[in-house]
Amino acid sequence: xxxxxxxxxxxxxxxxxxxxxxxxxxxxxxxxxxxxxxxxxxxxxxxxxxxxxxxxxxxxxxxxxxxxxxxxxxxxxxxxxxxxxxxxxxxxxxxxxxxxxxxxxxxxxxxxx
Amino acid sequence: xxxxxxxxxxxxxxxxxxxxxxxxxxxxxxxxxxxxxxxxxxxxxxxxxxxxxxxxxxxxxxxxxxxxxxxxxxxxxxxxxxxxxxxxxxxxxxxxxxxxxxxxxxxxxxxx
Numbered sequence: 147x148x149x150x151x152x153x154x155x156x157x158x159x160x161x162x163x164x165x166x167x168x169x170x171x172x173x174x175x176x177x178x179x180x181x182x183x184x185x186x187x188x189x190x191x192x193x194x195x196x197x198x199x200x201x202x203x204x205x206x207x208x209x210x211x212x213x214x215x216x217x218x219x220x221x222x223x224x225x226x227x228x229x230x231x232x233x234x235x236x237x238x239x240x241x242x243x244x245x246x247x248x249x250x251x252x253x254x255x256x257x258x259x
Numbered sequence: 260x261x262x263x264x265x266x267x268x269x270x271x272x273x274x275x276x277x278x279x280x281x282x283x284x285x286x287x288x289x290x291x292x293x294x295x296x297x298x299x300x301x302x303x304x305x306x307x308x309x310x311x312x313x314x315x316x317x318x319x320x321x322x323x324x325x326x327x328x329x330x331x332x333x334x335x336x337x338x339x340x341x342x343x344x345x346x347x348x349x350x351x352x353x354x355x356x357x358x359x360x361x362x363x364x365x366x367x368x369x370x371x
Contacts, residue, residue: 188363250301
């Protein structure tokens with residue numbers, strides 16, 4: 147079974163802090179994704195990566211950056227956390243071929259106070 | 260641009276069939292997916308269908324695709340309380356390395 151592991155289920159940080167969310171997958175997937183999920187807005191893509199050291203902006207990249215130094219790990223960074231970044235963050239991964247489904251982690255519920 | 264639409268809520272009685280509908284706009288979509296999200300959890304892949312198929316059945320789940328109308332449905336037979344969750348429809352395009360486009364999700368509530 148595919149395993150996508152997010153480092154924290156719940157996280158509370160303060161405004162202005164630098165926040166790191168980590169995601170690791172164990173299936174040698176080429177693609178990795180970060181989404182945020184908010185009530186009434188569904189899933190919105192923040193960034194994705196199709197290879198080590200490669201990244202592409204999604205729909206809402208502002209205020210975020212990412213890092214992919216190793217194939218299995220994709221980090222989401224909030225450079226200076228703000229209260230409007232309070233959300234559920236979901237990581238996903240997939241193989242790089244056509245039509246490959248994404249597999250999701252359990253999510254990190256992040257609160258910025 | 261691309262868009263995926265779903266109704267927000269569906270309420271059914273235990274034992275009935277549930278039908279969750281989805282429409283998409285991108286005619287180049289090649290793969291269509293259904294995901295399930297239980298409270299506090301991530302998304303779990305339920306099933307997916309290629310655009311050259313009309314129907315796919317997997318135990319209690321039946322997926323119907325009407326490519327002409329760009330309409331996708333998920334039917335759950337003999338719905339159980341454990342099926343209560345949010346169901347997301349997603350479309351993928353015929354291009355490697357692109358992200359899926361998700362609908363906002365349909366909350367299915369099953370009453371006993």
